[in-house]
Amino acid sequence: MVTAGLALAGAAILVAGTVTIMVAIQRRPYQAEIAPTKGSPGQGVLYAFTLGMAPWAKESARRHWVAYLRGIVFHIIIFVGGLFLIASPWLTEFPSLLRVSLAALFALGAALTFAGFGMRLSDPALRRLSTPDDYFALALVTLFLASGAASAAQIEFLPAFWAISGITMAYVPFGKLRHFLYFFYERAFLGLVFGSRGVLKWKHE
Amino acid sequence: MxxxxxxxxxxxxxxxxxxxxxxxxxxxxxxxxxxxxxxxxxxxxxxxxxxxxxxxxxxxxxxxxxxxxxxxxxxxxxxxxxxxxxxxxxxxxxxxxxxxxxxxxxxxxxxxxxxxxxxxxxxxxxxxxxxxxxxxAPDILVELANAAIAKEENAELFRDIYLDQIKDLEKEVQDILGSSKARIPVGEKGARMLYVPLAGAHTIVPQAVLFNIAQESWTLGMFEASNYAVFLADGVKAKHIAERITKEAEQVKAKEIIIAECGHAYTTMRWDVPKWRGSPLPFKVRSIIEVLDEYVREGRLHLDSAQNSQPTTYHDSCNLGRKGGIFEEPRRVIRAAASDYREMTPNRLHSYCCGGGSGLVAVEEWADIRLQAGKLKAEQIRQTGAKIVVTSCDNCRHQIKELSERHDLGIEVTSVSELAVKSLA
Structure with missing residues (x-):
């Protein structure tokens, strides 16, 4: 009961923090392109959220394919983890095959997230620029997914999962985990600006 | 104190x-x-x-x-x-x-x-x-921005000198075209286009030749297109410098402002000035590259690629390309003007900067930094085997020329307009 309360409190902080961040973003000035467009802003945004993120569209993704793939996979797993958290009060009603599958998926996610420590520590440049916030965020997400895996496998771990989820969600607005929200803004700005200018489009001649 | x-x-x-x-x-x-x-x-x-x-x-x-x-x-x-x-x-x-x-x-x-x-x-x-x-900020960039503002404030002082210089250039144009009727009009009211050059005859003579051939209604601007305050990210000065040009366009009642082959000047006038004003400009803004492309496609300019048979490549200016969406226009003109066109890899959207952009070429003490940063571009050029490198930005042109000297590339660096003049049929 206490841990469920922790999760709910964390969720409330996450929602309040997210709204506060969105208000703060909206309060900042924004200069849209005013000049007659050379391309399509709408097409630019669509491209930015789809093909513009495809690994084959990015030389950087081809060069860092392990890191890129890791990033995509563990973010998808975190999203599934969020859905699992919402549905977790009804965990007993989950079919056992689904629980086993989720446990395996979250375990993979936890491993991929944990690998982030190795990637940060083994690269001298990343090690030099990494902050306590980076490591704390990695630890929280690793624990979130690991406890999700444990609770999907063994229901006795559910209170621990809720507690960790609560702490993780509560931290989101205060540290790097808030990038999840800014991501949507950044891709949208990219699409709007470069789409208007005819830079981002489905196909160049 | x-x-x-x-x-x-x-x-x-x-x-x-x-x-x-x-x-x-x-x-x-x-x-x-x-x-x-x-x-x-x-x-x-x-x-x-x-x-x-x-x-x-x-x-x-x-x-x-x-x-x-x-x-x-x-x-x-x-x-x-x-x-x-x-x-x-x-x-x-x-x-x-x-x-x-x-x-x-x-x-x-x-x-x-x-x-x-x-x-x-x-x-x-x-x-x-x-x-x-x-x-x-680097002093030289501040001085250049201030000089541009001072030039407008004292326009009458240099006007006659400028007109004399243009008369000399007009003779050059007439010699090239073999016609005494060829003109470089300045401040001519009712002209459809206000062409805004850079400081340097290479941004006036070839373009004047091409405008005359295309029988364009045009007039030359009094002020240069470059805007060093943009490099300083000094919004107030940058707006002031840009307004010299928009005011002139209003005075001559031009329908279009045509910017010389200059990356930042184009991006500034095309995309930034409307934002600074808070409203679209009352005239169209294009790069001279877009105009030349239009002339070639409409048959107003006949280029003969056989005139330029040396291997030729194009360097995408970041401002014109990645920030301005001008990728194909220069390529169409170059292909019409040169028979052996080769692409650098990567190009267009993914082109590497030459290292000279955003004011770096103006700061002498950073010459080593920018020339080192341009090493990759030098290598790209070498890999094409090109003998002529075309670029539509004066900063890139300056940088690539110096890269050629430092890395012994043995290339000629030219603009799209100059290449077009060399290939006139």
Missing amino acids: NSPTKTKQNKLIIAKEMLGNLVDRRVLTALEVCVRCGICTESCHYYQSNPKIEHTPYYRAELVRRLYRRFFDPVGRVFPQWFGAGETTEDLLSKLAETAFSSCTLCQRCTLACPFGVETAEIMRITRSVATATGN
């Missing part, structure tokens, strides 16, 4: 205030979204030419990010170390200024490499603003 300590404190106060005011939605997002994954590392020509952490896009942005968090983030203000932020000192401001001006050409290649699309160039742009406001 202010004591040195007070001056330092004032600079820090100005830096904080400016940073707070300049961070708009795009910059705030760019500051907040980076997770320091390092995927952008090799996208930067500085890093490719000299691999060290200071040359990574995320390092540059991180310097500003930490300062911003120390000043404005609720957690960062109380626990700056949590975000890796150190003391804010005048030395830090100097380091930021040097980074923004000499270690980043705002080419935006890293933005496209980033999984999130972090606009590091936007972060560097506001850093340049802060540096300019705190007196940390």
